[in-house]
Amino acid sequence: MSPIKVGVVGLSVDGWFKNAHLPALQALSNSYTLTAAATSRQESADQVAEHYHIKSFGGSNSAEQLAQDADVNMVVVSVKTPLHKQIAMHAVNAKKAVFVEWPLGIGLQEAIELAEAAKANGIRTMIGLQARQDLAIRKAKQLLDQKKIGNILSTNLIGYGGSWGAQVQQRDAYTLDEKNGTTMITVPFGHFVDALVYLLGEFDSLHAYRATTRTGSTIAETGEKIKSTAPDQLVVQGQLKSGALASVHYKGGAQVPGTEGLVWEIEGDEGIMTFKAAGVGHVQASSPRTNVSPSWLH
Structure with a gap:
């Protein structure tokens, strides 16, 4: 099977994802490959694209663009908790597998809504309780x-x-x-x-x-x-x-x-x-x- 194409919301040149998640993806290069990223600013998106040699989206609708991209099979949500639900829902609605860092959302209700949407769309999900x-x-x-x-x-x-x-x-x-x-x-x-x-x-x-x-x-x-x-x-x-x-x-x-x-x-x-x-x-x-x-x- 071809490696799963991973898109990351919240990837930066030097930040949490680089230290916490990227080593695992690199160690599992036969199974996963980093293909895209999304950040809230175009400047940081350009830096990420140049540094990692991947497709990168910047701006307020970058997470939605990434989720809909054909070169992304799985979306990783690596941003602050208040943004988890909105970004994860883009991936769920695009019927992409999604990995969300813990906490899943702000409170139980957001978690329930995400879980129900994922079940309705029949996608695989994972929460980062590492x-x-x-x-x-x-x-x-x-x-x-x-x-x-x-x-x-x-x-x-x-x-x-x-x-x-x-x-x-x-x-x-x-x-x-x-x-x-x-x-x-x-x-x-x-x-x-x-x-x-x-x-x-x-x-x-x-x-x-x-x-x-x-x-x-x-x-x-x-x-x-x-x-x-x-x-x-x-x-x-x-x-x-x-x-x-x-x-x-x-x-x-x-x-x-x-x-x-x-x-x-x-x-x-x-x-x-x-x-x-x-x-x-x-x-x-x-x-x-x-x-x-x-x-x-x-």
């Missing part, structure tokens, strides 16, 4: 399925969001407005809870608590004070269908110096598995270090 593809998570899945630490008794995590603290990078300032759909709940917690249920199974019951304890934040580059409506504290506690108890606490901002940005423990009746990462508590992006005790389980 934590379960991390090598540490995949190895943990293998060990847990083999009962290497016995029956699971409990699991707990403490993680830092990175953003949603006292300071925020200019590029992330939009995340402080909850209406934009990119919050500590939807991003780090959303990715983490997908990894949790992948390893340990779904929740049977839970209680969740959220709070916005900071009413504002400072732009790191300029010192400007901006209002925050997004939650910066999240606690989820519950029981999994297996009977194991789970406790999750996410905090806004960066970790305290000298501590880990992510500490996740899975307790079995024959051992303990831990994941740790410096920086922030984004299990999908931090490549956590894994340890299993007793040491003979390695």
Whole structure:
């Protein structure tokens, strides 16, 4: 079969897609080939076309043009969350396969509308919940399925969001407005809870608590004070269908110096598995270090 022709909305010469997605496409060059891109500005579209030697569309209707192009079989949506639904719908209506980064949309209703439209058009879709593809998570899945630490008794995590603290990078300032759909709940917690249920199974019951304890934040580059409506504290506690108890606490901002940005423990009746990462508590992006005790389980 010929490689699937991929068109990317949000591709730039030096940005998120280049670092997060392009290496995977290049490693799978027998299956996928990058053929087109769309950006909101013609200037950046011209730069992308020259840099990658692909077709590129620029301007307000560039995403729709890309979706309708005959040289595109699959559309990748790699832009900010508020734009996900509109851009993904162009691909769905053009009956193209579509990959959308997580979160799928702003809230449940947008997700439902996209899912129903994709089903009605009979297309293949994928949401980028990539934590379960991390090598540490995949190895943990293998060990847990083999009962290497016995029956699971409990699991707990403490993680830092990175953003949603006292300071925020200019590029992330939009995340402080909850209406934009990119919050500590939807991003780090959303990715983490997908990894949790992948390893340990779904929740049977839970209680969740959220709070916005900071009413504002400072732009790191300029010192400007901006209002925050997004939650910066999240606690989820519950029981999994297996009977194991789970406790999750996410905090806004960066970790305290000298501590880990992510500490996740899975307790079995024959051992303990831990994941740790410096920086922030984004299990999908931090490549956590894994340890299993007793040491003979390695």
